[in-house]
Amino acid sequence: MNNADLSILLVDDHAVVRAGYRHLLETQGGFKQVREAENAQEAYAACQKDLPALVICDISMPEPVGLNLVQRVLGRWPEVKFLMFTMHNSIELARACMDAGAKGYVTKSSRPEVLLRAIGEVLAGRTFMSADLSRLMALSRLRDNRGGLDELSSREFEVLCLLVAGQSAEQIGDLLFLSAKTIHNIHYQIKKKLQVSSDIELTKLAIAWGLTTPLV
Known part of the structure; x- marks a missing residue:
């Protein structure tokens, strides 16, 4: 409709x-x-x-x-x-x-x-x-096993959730009204803050945190 x-x-x-x-x-x-x-x-x-x-x-x-x-x-x-x-x-x-x-x-x-x-x-x-609430909920579930998640901003958390949901940088950019280049930069900052070097490691962390279903 x-x-x-x-x-x-x-x-x-x-x-x-x-x-x-x-x-x-x-x-x-x-x-x-x-x-x-x-x-x-x-x-x-x-x-x-x-x-x-x-x-x-x-x-x-x-x-x-x-x-x-x-x-x-x-x-x-x-x-x-x-x-x-x-x-x-x-x-x-x-x-x-x-x-x-x-x-x-x-x-x-x-x-x-x-x-x-x-x-x-x-x-x-x-x-x-909204991402700010989703982030707080994820942190409350993790308690002492946060693994750097509390270092992420609400925007970075939002992008992380969309990435682990299988969205491309272009798709995320369209959703958030940002350029694909900006999303790539945020993606890099996320991996840096979480101290992972690959998307495979990032996905493993997301699974451990229960973020494989996007919390946007």
Whole structure:
């Protein structure tokens, strides 16, 4: 289905934030049916009036909070997809949202293209988590056996996950709006920081860390 035919509901208690992201979705995402809600009550009423394909929801709103909205909406309309878009860089909160039924979790510190990628993934029925949260989750699983993973930046971690998923430098560049040359440079820095000399060693580390399924 064309993006122009899909209905999206933006839920955030800051009008300026809603306006900014609505502009992004309409101008860069090609979405023409973008509605807004200031709080969970307005969002639920909007769903009753015209069910959206996707709800992009902040978590920190006046009661009931975004997490409760996810549970309430999905309890009645399980076909609706939720993407949480929040300032909270919290592993526990991200897990709680995913457990409640959200399909994506993106922090507001992420670049605009990350939000657009997340929307595409969630609408396609896949899950998505921004690289900063994925990195923290990987580190929390590893505990004392981090092997240099905590030396990687969020961008480097993002590229690492895409590399071990089998993406080429050109494909990763297209996804991240970077040149293939830049991706090659990041690839080199990753191997340097992790003290490996080949992609085979890099893949072995990724398998040991549980990163063979991309956490992007």
